Amino acid sequence: MLLHFTKMHGLGNDFMVVDLITQRARLRDEQIRALADRRFGIGFDQLLVVEPPRDPDMDFRYRIYNADGSEVENCGNGARCFARFVRDQRLTHKREIRVETAGGPLTLAVGEDERVTVDMGAPRFAPEALPFEADEDRPLHALDVDGRALEVGVVSMGNPHAVLRVDDVDSAPVATLGPAIEHHPRFPRRVNAGFMQVVSPHEIRLRVYERGSGETLACGTGACAAVATGIRLGWLESPVTVHLPGGDLEIAWAGGASHLTMTGPAVRVFEGRVPVK
Numbered sequence: 001m002l003l004h005f006t007k008m009h010g011l012g013n014d015f016m017v018v019d020l021i022t023q024r025a026r027l028r029d030e031q032i033r034a035l036a037d038r039r040f041g042i043g044f045d046q047l048l049v050v051e052p053p054r055d056p057d058m059d060f061r062y063r064i065y066n067a068d069g070s071e072v073e074n075c076g077n078g079a080r081c082f083a084r085f086v087r088d089q090r091l092t093h094k095r096e097i098r099v100e101t102a103g104g105p106l107t108l109a110v111g112e113d114e115r116v117t118v119d120m121g122a123p124r125f126a127p128e129a130l131p132f133e134a135d136e137d138r139p140l141h142a143l144d145v146d147g148r149a150l151e152v153g154v155v156s157m158g159n160p161h162a163v164l165r166v167d168d169v170d171s172a173p174v175a176t177l178g179p180a181i182e183h184h185p186r187f188p189r190r191v192n193a194g195f196m197q198v199v200s201p202h203e204i205r206l207r208v209y210e211r212g213s214g215e216t217l218a219c220g221t222g223a224c225a226a227v228a229t230g231i232r233l234g235w236l237e238s239p240v241t242v243h244l245p246g247g248d249l250e251i252a253w254a255g256g257a258s259h260l261t262m263t264g265p266a267v268r269v270f271e272g273r274v275p276v277k
């Protein structure tokens with residue numbers, strides 16, 4: 001069959017978005033990896049799938065797959081593209097959209113300027129939320145990575161993140177430390193590794209080595225994880241502008257159990273049809 005898809009991006013974190021409400025398909029891990037291939041396939045960081053909700057109080061079910069085929073709990077940039085997609089495809093006319101994800105419910109608000117604000121829920125720092133092997137919840141955990149003694153914040157935004165503060169993101173060893181942190185045995189389900197440079201209390205620079213996709217031009221949940229960690233440690237104050245290689249996100253968090261909000265753009269690039277068996 002020919003599967004209709006839309007290519008989208010949020011600050012260069014790019015997606016293949018598929019409507020499985022009006023089409024039927026079941027994509028296996030190896031098919032997702034083949035479609036994600038940037039030379040032999042369509043090329044994307046994540047595949048986003050729109051499905052009908054299982055909970056009648058929700059508008060849609062939003063499923064997310066990394067380029068390596070693994071299904072994940074949450075994707076912040078993807079959530080903004082998802083909101084834009086369901087409106088553009090006329091699957092809904094709502095500007096406030098409630099979606100089920102494997103990491104919990106999300107509320108997406110589409111502004112008049114078509115920028116999208118996502119209620120990302122509350123950050124969870126308890127090690128078991130990621131999971132991360134540690135005796136207790138601490139703002140920073142010592143982590144030995146290939147003989148280097150690092151200190152990382154760990155936080156779940158539905159999906160797991162480790163945040164490392166660095167002096168300069170441009171020279172941070174993201175390509176080597178990123179995969180070593182991602183596969184560190186204390187993170188049994190792997191982890192997204194964020195490298196954060198604090199510019200001022202309201203501004204950071206961030207690069208993220210994503211679990212299952214490698215370094216991306218932007219990571220929405222990674223931006224939330226970095227801001228939550230920085231505020232918890234007293235390095236940052238809400239709101240915070242996060243400068244990512246692909247552009248800027250605005251993150252706000254009042255602390256404690258309050259919810260983070262993330263605001264940024266969502267861009268449609270092209271549409272196509274691809275054969276799937």
Ligand SMILES: N[C@@H](CCC[C@H](N)C(=O)O)C(=O)O
Binds near residue numbers: 078160210219222
């Ligand atoms: N690009 C994302 C996060 C996608 C999932 C992540 N790689 C994981 O495995 O948890 C974002 O914008 O949040």
